[in-house]
Amino acid sequence: MAVTLKDIAAAAGVSRGTVDRALHGRGDVSPEVLERVLRIAQELNYRPNRAALGLAALKKPVRVGLLLPSERNPFFDEVIRGARAAEESLSDFGAAVLLESVRGYGSAEHLRAFAALEERGAGGVCAATVDVPEIRREIRALSARGVPVIALNSELSECGCLSYVGCDYRQTGRIAAGMLLLLGLRDPRILIVTGSNRMRGHNERIAGFLERLREAGVAFETAGQVECEDDDAAARRLTLDALQRGGASCVYVAGAGVGGVGQAVREAGLLGKIPILAFDDIPATRSLVRSGAIPATVCQQPFEQGYRAVKLMFQYLANQATPPARWIARPVIKIRENIEEKDGEV
Amino acid sequence: MAVTLKDIAAAAGVSRGTVDRALHGRGDVSPEVLERVLRIAQELNYRPNRAALGLAALKKPVRVGLLLPSERNPFFDEVIRGARAAEESLSDFGAAVLLESVRGYGSAEHLRAFAALEERGAGGVCAATVDVPEIRREIRALSARGVPVIALNSELSECGCLSYVGCDYRQTGRIAAGMLLLLGLRDPRILIVTGSNRMRGHNERIAGFLERLREAGVAFETAGQVECEDDDAAARRLTLDALQRGGASCVYVAGAGVGGVGQAVREAGLLGKIPILAFDDIPATRSLVRSGAIPATVCQQPFEQGYRAVKLMFQYLANQATPPARWIARPVIKIRENIEEKDGEV
């Protein structure tokens, strides 16, 4: 049978309340008692019972804020599903999720959303936001006010975040390169379509991709790099233009806008003739995988990310369990034969 | 705030104990009270609180039996890791796992292991066993005695199992075919190495593989099919023989014995020249993926399977939550670039 507070109390000759205060540093405890209790807890390898923690936590429910650029963004819909699943499975422990859904990555709107979450009583916030000074300042201020922040999906530079939950973009780029290698293209000529040069994740995906190709000693060259601002219309225009001018044998899409890229490749009469490598499992990639235009897409488990972020934040708030500095989603390769598998059984 | 027993008791004008008995059909409850309580619970959408359930369940701990052919089998080591992880995360709810590890698939030994688990007080058993009459009879008998069984990793024909937790072998075969298609081999000549023609999973993997190739309209032919009894030495010998005789441009390994296959391909001077398609992430496949001999291996999340089986069984025993008839692990494609990712964060 597991060691309980009561066991420690008995061994230390004090009451359970005192043990509780000693272990959690709340309230006053005399130095001797403190030392004794901590030592005994250590020796007995005390681990608090989660069921009991949960039951007790019901008395003061915890609200986890969620800030996502999820307006009209199917990727973040999955993150939300995961967060809701976590809410559901933690609701018996007193958890609730507050969602602020914004459109795009404008920092003014993100700042408003942070304020709204605090206003609504969030005890902590999981945020997929932008790595700019004004946001970092806000996060530092929130943390100082006792509202910790977990960076979700987009990593943030030093700003006191509790943790990063997301993928390793460089690594997913390397995996995309691995799939390209399997295709066995001779001397590939690669057109790179990125979302934005300001998005760290997109840059890392490109760096990882090229790094791996170089490592493998492939005689590749690039047929240019275009920036589509994650917009399908721009992606279509720029890709078509580049294809007609540059003659690529392969397109690498580091960000969104895949639908536009597919359209351009079709208009150039190259659909199914040159492979498109892309990321994530969203309707646009999914349909191109089905048609064979995308041989493989490298996904990052958005459901899991949402689930994890909420769960880690809750455990921190309710049980003061410190999350790992980084929780990295395992990359998932999807091809035509497994693109229909659905994610998110928990 | 969620609806509690107390709320129902108040609404029905009875005590909490009565509500409990009514909802769970234990003890005597008058028809009128029963009807009233059930109706109110329904209306209020009552969902028992898991933390409280867990806390109360601590009083009578639940033991989940685990029967695995895991002696000298790295695949099942992962299943065990998953089961232990589940035990750990459920230990605060009164769960314990009893492991019986056997060598191979001999039904006599499996029967002994079933008996041992019952003897040791297992309230339910998760078993990776063989689909033969004497085993099915034992499972029926166990179930009748109130010890339910979940089929783990190997599906069993009708024998009253509570659930099947494992992969869809046909589907993983199709995915392997998908990877072969991506490689773009012209008119592939495929040597099929199976573990055993008596293993349903192996047969299904072959069927799915061939089915998908046919669907895709590939002009393939087989360079024979050999049966290695999941043994490396046999696999090496049979593969070498077949390669020298038949001249395959690709080897498909449906079961274990991959290490032997790799050895044979090397001895035939074909390592890295003809692709080997295999399953699971075990040391043998892993090292062949690293060296490039296996372009891709299709894995079935053994950790998850172990975790899931134990968790479902526990929830059934402790909270009478009926598990789904089938819990199918999502297949995972591993190539050189993601073979080092480690599984089993829960």
Added chain:
DNA sequence: TTGAAAGCGTTACCAA
């Protein structure tokens, strides 16, 4: 057939 109460492990509040 029903109700009352104790107990599971933890937290939080009030009194000493």
Added chain:
DNA sequence: TTGGTAACGCTTTCAA
């Protein structure tokens, strides 16, 4: 600085 106690939601046992 400490101890006692009620409370969280559910199960179980004992009395009525």
